[in-house]
Amino acid sequence: MKKWIFTFLAMTVVGLILWSCSDDGSTNPSNKAPTCTINSPIDGSSFKIGNSIPVIVSASDEDGSIDNVKIYANTNLIDSLTGDVYLTNIDTNDYELGDLLITAIAVDNEGKETSSQITVQITTENSITIIVPNGGESWSVGTSKLIQWQSSLPEPVKIELFKNNIYQTSIISSTLNDGEYSWAIPTDLEVSNDYKINISGVNSSNINDQSNNNFSLIAHSNDPYITLISPNGSENFLSDNQIEIKWDSNFADDVSLELYKNGAIYKTINSQVQNSGSYTWDIPVDIIHSRDYKIKITRKVDELVLDYSDSEFNILDLMIIDPNGGDILVLNNYSTSLGSTQVE
Numbered sequence: 304m305k306k307w308i309f310t311f312l313a314m315t316v317v318g319l320i321l322w323s324c325s326d327d328g329s330t331n332p333s334n335k336a337p338t339c340t341i342n343s344p345i346d347g348s349s350f351k352i353g354n355s356i357p358v359i360v361s362a363s364d365e366d367g368s369i370d371n372v373k374i375y376a377n378t379n380l381i382d383s384l385t386g387d388v389y390l391t392n393i394d395t396n397d398y399e400l401g402d403l404l405i406t407a408i409a410v411d412n413e414g415k416e417t418s419s420q421i422t423v424q425i426t427t428e429n430s431i432t433i434i435v436p437n438g439g440e441s442w443s444v445g446t447s448k449l450i451q452w453q454s455s456l457p458e459p460v461k462i463e464l465f466k467n468n469i470y471q472t473s474i475i476s477s478t479l480n481d482g483e484y485s486w487a488i489p490t491d492l493e494v495s496n497d498y499k500i501n502i503s504g505v506n507s508s509n510i511n512d513q514s515n516n517n518f519s520l521i522a523h524s525n526d527p528y529i530t531l532i533s534p535n536g537s538e539n540f541l542s543d544n545q546i547e548i549k550w551d552s553n554f555a556d557d558v559s560l561e562l563y564k565n566g567a568i569y570k571t572i573n574s575q576v577q578n579s580g581s582y583t584w585d586i587p588v589d590i591i592h593s594r595d596y597k598i599k600i601t602r603k604v605d606e607l608v609l610d611y612s613d614s615e616f617n618i619l620d621l622m623i624i625d626p627n628g629g630d631i632l633v634l635n636n637y638s639t640s641l642g643s644t645q646v647e
Contacts, residue, residue, distance in 0.1 A: 331413050337364040339409035339417040342537045344453060346421040349430035351455045352395045356423065359539060360389035361594050361617065362409035375406040387592050388619050395425050429456040431502050431512040438516025445490040445523035447551035449532045451483045456504050465499045477505050485532060485549065494522050527554045527608045531600050536614030543588035549581045550600050561599040575603060592620045
């Protein structure tokens with residue numbers, strides 16, 4: 304009888320251990336879950352069938368390391384990625400028109416998992432999807448802000464401003480369809496909270512997108528300010544390449560540029576830069592490849608006037624891209640921001 308009770312208790316304990324492990328794959332209760340975010344494409348964006356969908360994932364683990372990142376399209380495993388670069392491509396020809404669920408699962412070195420999901424559309428038409436401003440932003444008149452979008456349309460685009468859903472003015476009648484445009488916001492625009500932008504093809508106005516919700520234009524302050532425009536978060540760059548750092552300010556004196564990593568200063572990029580609004584930085588070849596960088600820009604004569612990248616960007620050692628929906632190429636000089644690609 305005692306032997307039977309002992310055997311039952313032992314089996315119960317083993318069963319509980321197995322059950323607790325199956326919850327997150329880790330037997331260490333103090334192990335923190337990894338982070339996992341699909342940086343691109345954005346949720347709700349559209350892709351023309353026949354093109355590839357580049358998927359870029361950020362993953363990190365505070366108390367360990369990332370073992371692998373798995374990418375799924377619907378229920379199909381597309382890739383299991385290791386190393387520092389979590390990027391793959393999904394061939395739209397393999398799926399039906401309509402919704403496509405993309406899932407990324409990051410697994411840490413102790414087996415704990417975190418997932419991220421988005422849904423994109425596979426269509427028969429080219430498309431444009433606005434990223435910023437898409438609702439809720441507050442931008443000061445008299446400053447410069449970066450408009451960002453994704454597009455499969457093979458032609459230039461035009462950008463227009465709407466107020467209360469009524470056409471207000473043209474921001475730019477034709478610009479490269481490279482995913483971003485720096486808008487110098489006129490000071491004579493009315494301060495209001497009911498603005499949207501519309502982006503469409505120059506020759507295909509029926510292919511367009513509008514901000515999902517209103518954003519605000521607010522009064523310009525006479526106090527000195529500086530606003531970092533780019534890199535401002537989620538961009539991917541290669542070491543031994545270049546970043547064009549862009550900013551906006553209302554003063555003329557010099558600025559300093561610093562690189563931060565994981566919230567702490569990593570290196571000084573340049574301690575004294577002419578306040579021209581842009582600076583080309585040569586990324587060192589021996590820089591640590593990581594996904595937790597920010598830029599800090601500071602007014603030299605007043606260190607209280609400063610700005611940081613809104614969120615972290617990545618500096619990597621390798622990129623794999625699919626520029627034409629065909630062969631996958633490995634490039635030595637490549638940088639990307641949301642919706643834009645440069646190959647040198």
